[in-house]
Amino acid sequence: MPLREAICAWHKRELKSSYEPKECIVNVGGKHAIFNVASVLVQAGDEVLIPAPYWVSFPDIIKYTGATPVYVQTNVEDGFAVRAEAIEKAITPKTRLLILNSPSNPTGGVTPPGEYERILAVCKKHNVWLMGDECYSHFTYEPNKPYSIASAAGAKENVIIIGSVSKTFAMTGWRIGYTLGPAELVSAVVKLQSQSTSNPTSIAQHAALAAMTGTMETVPVMLAEYARRRKRIVDGLNAIPGVKCQQPGGAFYAFPDVSAHLSGPHAMAKDTTELATLLLERARVALVGGDAFGAPGYLRISYATSLERIEEGLRRLDKFFSRAEAAA
Numbered sequence: 089m090p091l092r093e094a095i096c097a098w099h100k101r102e103l104k105s106s107y108e109p110k111e112c113i114v115n116v117g118g119k120h121a122i123f124n125v126a127s128v129l130v131q132a133g134d135e136v137l138i139p140a141p142y143w144v145s146f147p148d149i150i151k152y153t154g155a156t157p158v159y160v161q162t163n164v165e166d167g168f169a170v171r172a173e174a175i176e177k178a179i180t181p182k183t184r185l186l187i188l189n190s191p192s193n194p195t196g197g198v199t200p201p202g203e204y205e206r207i208l209a210v211c212k213k214h215n216v217w218l219m220g221d222e223c224y225s226h227f228t229y230e231p232n233k234p235y236s237i238a239s240a241a242g243a244k245e246n247v248i249i250i251g252s253v254s255k256t257f258a259m260t261g262w263r264i265g266y267t268l269g270p271a272e273l274v275s276a277v278v279k280l281q282s283q284s285t286s287n288p289t290s291i292a293q294h295a296a297l298a299a300m301t302g303t304m305e306t307v308p309v310m311l312a313e314y315a316r317r318r319k320r321i322v323d324g325l326n327a328i329p330g331v332k333c334q335q336p337g338g339a340f341y342a343f344p345d346v347s348a349h350l351s352g353p354h355a356m357a358k359d360t361t362e363l364a365t366l367l368l369e370r371a372r373v374a375l376v377g378g379d380a381f382g383a384p385g386y387l388r389i390s391y392a393t394s395l396e397r398i399e400e401g402l403r404r405l406d407k408f409f410s411r412a413e414a415a416a
């Protein structure tokens with residue numbers, strides 16, 4: 089109970105919502121929260137809208153429930169924002185849920201608040217649940233600000249919020265996430281969770297309580313550091329032949345387009361999965377191919393690491409891709 093109270097108070101203070109503890113459940117990380125909500129909400133015959141590129145776990149969780157993931161494309165020219173018009177076009181009588189992750193993993197795309205509210209209106213019109221995955225809420229770069237759709241008027245009956253202490257408080261290994269939503273939905277998740285995992289470890293709950301009731305002064309410090317790394321990595325990637333990278337609006341991933349290296353007579357690999365393996369084996373750089381996120385032609389590179397490592401990574405990437413360019 090103290091943690092649920094603290095989460096509701098924190099969310100109200102930071103993101104302007106108005107939840108009570110009966111509308112909150114603490115889960116074993118944000119992933120568990122999404123899994124449990126999806127499990128009580130959708131089943132075979134239902135469709136779930138997932139903007140693409142997407143976080144890898146969304147489609148797999150939805151497939152596990154028996155429901156069908158339906159992808160809604162976002163694009164680089166639009167900063168990978170999710171658009172209400174595209175969502176409405178994808179809705180069918182079977183659509184039951186939309187999962188909207190802003191800022192997005194893997195693209196860093198931020199859906200602007202006004203657009204998010206239009207998406208909520210579309211969801212309400214078609215009686216579709218809107219799940220807002222806010223795991224990166226506090227990693228938004230100027231001019232973007234932390235935002236929750238739960239702060240919009242009339243949001244509560246259609247909206248489910250997923251949050252986590254993994255990113256905001258750098259507590260990934262503690263495994264604490266939460267769900268905020270209508271009491272009836274939360275009580276269904278309570279039922280499922282009490283017969284499966286039970287509550288998260290009490291020690292971890294106490295740590296999360298300390299985080300959520302403590303000062304938030306570490307967050308701007310982390311964000312300023314991420315902003316520095318973002319600039320360096322984006323500039324560095326754009327200086328590499330055949331690599332194009334946009335500034336992500338949030339999160340801590342660079343998402344460069346490397347499609348120039350995947351086509352033509354001098355293609356380095358058949359797809360980004362193969363390219364990521366080559367980069368690991370030959371250049372000793374660990375990153376993820378865009379194919380895993382429904383984004384062929386892209387790579388996802390985390391900059392949640394030191395500037396020195398980023399510099400070294402960029403040197404290795406430059407060497408790897410420049411050699412390809414020279415061979416072309």
Ligand SMILES: Cc1ncc(COP(=O)(O)O)c(C=O)c1O
Pocket residue numbers: 116117118119120143189192193221223251252253254260264265
């Ligand atoms: C988009 C997104 N949602 C949810 C999570 C879940 O995080 P956790 O289970 O660590 O709270 C992650 C973790 O990478 C993520 O990227």
